[in-house]
Amino acid sequence: NAGVTQTPKFQVLKTGQSMTLQCAQDMNHEYMSWYRQDPGMGLRLIHYSVGAGITDQGEVPNGYNVSRSTTEDFPLRLLSAAPSQTSVYFCASSLIQGAAEKLFFGSGTQLSVL
Amino acid sequence: SQQGEEDPQALSIQEGENATMNCSYKTSINNLQWYRQNSGRGLVHLILIRSNEREKHSGRLRVTLDTSKKSSSLLITASRAADTASYFCATRVDSSYKLIFGSGTRLLVRP
Numbered sequence: 001n002a003g004v005t006q007t008p009k010f011q012v013l014k015t016g017q018s019m020t021l022q023c024a025q026d027m028n029h030e031y032m033s034w035y036r037q038d039p040g041m042g043l044r045l046i047h048y049s050v051g052a053g054i055t056d057q058g059e060v061p062n063g064y065n066v067s068r069s070t071t072e073d074f075p076l077r078l079l080s081a082a083p084s085q086t087s088v089y090f091c092a093s094s095l096i097q098g099a100a101e102k103l104f105f106g107s108g109t110q111l112s113v114l
Numbered sequence: 115s116q117q118g119e120e121d122p123q124a125l126s127i128q129e130g131e132n133a134t135m136n137c138s139y140k141t142s143i144n145n146l147q148w149y150r151q152n153s154g155r156g157l158v159h160l161i162l163i164r165s166n167e168r169e170k171h172s173g174r175l176r177v178t179l180d181t182s183k184k185s186s187s188l189l190i191t192a193s194r195a196a197d198t199a200s201y202f203c204a205t206r207v208d209s210s211y212k213l214i215f216g217s218g219t220r221l222l223v224r225p
Contacts, residue, residue, distance in 0.1 A: 004156075031211055042118075042202055043157070043215040050211050058212060090156055096211060102147060103204075103213060105156035 002026050006091050006106035013081040013113045021076040021109050023091030029104070031094045032074040033058070034066065036087040037108075043090065049074055050096060081113045118203045118216025126222040133190040135219040137203030138183075144206045146179055147213070148188050151200045160188075160201075193223045 007022045025032065033048035035058075045058030049068040063085060065077040074093075078085060088110050092103040121136045137146070145164045149157040163170045163179045163186065170177045176189040190197055202218045 033213070035215070042217040045212060045214060048212060059214065092157075094213075101145065101206065102159035102162055103149075103157070105158070107156050108154075 004091055004093055004104050004106040006089075006109050008109060009107065010110050011112070013078070013111065015081060015083060015113060017081050019078050019081065021078075021089055021091075021111075023074045023076065023106060024072050025074075025091075025093040025104070026072065027093065027095075027104065028071060029093035030071070030096045032068065033092050033103070034064070034074070034076045035090045035092065036060065036085075037090060038087050046076065046089075078111075083113045085111065086113045087111060118205050118214065120201070120203060120216045120219045122219060123217070124220045124222070126224065127193055129193060129195055129223055129225050131193055133193050133197070133221055133223070135188045135201050135221070137186045137188070137216055139186075139203075139205045139216075140184065141205075141207055143181075144209075146177075146186050147204045147206070148175075148177060148186075149202045149204060149215075151202065151218075153199075157202065190221075193221075195223050195225045197221060198223045 004025045030051050034046040035043035037043045044060045047066040049055045088108050091106040094103045118139045147162045148160045151157045161172045163177050174191045179186045200218045200220050204213045204215045
C-alpha cells in the first residue's frame with residue numbers, strides 16, 4: 001500500500017500566487033487532515049474532514065481552503081500565498097472509530113513563499 | 115495557545131539511560147497519543163492511551179495518563195542512539211475528531 005501520498009515535495013511561490021497541495025490515501029480512511037509545522041515547533045491543524053462532503057476548520061484555517069469530494073483525496077488550496085505561509089505541510093489520515101484512530105502521515109510538502 | 119505542552123523542550127541523555135517526557139493539556143480528552151518525528155520526516159504513531167486508562171506499555175515505551183492533573187508522561191527505557199528524534203503528544207478533544215499536537219520534546223541520545 002502507498003499509504004498517504006503528498007505532492008509536490010517542494011514548492012516555491014511568489015506572494016499572491018495560488019496553488020493546491022495534493023493529498024491522497026488508499027487506506028479507506030474516513031478522517032483526513034492538514035497540518036503545518038514551522039521550524040522548531042509542533043504541528044498546527046489547518047482543516048480536517050470526517051468524510052466525503054464534510055470539512056471543518058482547525059486551529060489556523062485562514063488563507064486556506066479544502067474540499068473532500070472523494071474518500072481518497074483531500075487537497076489544500078492556498079488562495080493568495082503570503083510569506084507567513086512558508087512552512088512544511090503534512091497531510092494525515094486515520095480511521096475514526098475504535099483503537100485504529102492513529103494518524104498516518106504523508107512525507108510532507110516544504111513550501112516557501114517569497 | 116496549543117492544547118498540549120511538552121516538557122522538557124530538549125533532552126540529552128547517554129545511550130542506555132531512560133528518557134522521560136511530559137505532556138500537559140487543557141481540556142477534557144477522549145484519548146492522548148504520542149508520536150515520533152525523525153528530522154525532516156513525517157510523524158510516526160507510537161502509542162495511544164484512552165481517557166479511562168492510566169498506564170500502557172509497548173516494547174520499551176511506557177505511557178501514563180493522569181486525567182485529574184491533565185498530564186501524561188512517556189518513558190523510553192534503555193535508550194538507543196536510534197531513539198534520537200522529536201516526540202510529540204497529541205490529544206483528541208472530547209466530542210471532537212480533531213487531534214491537536216503539542217510543541218514537542220527534542221531527544222538526543224549520545225552513543
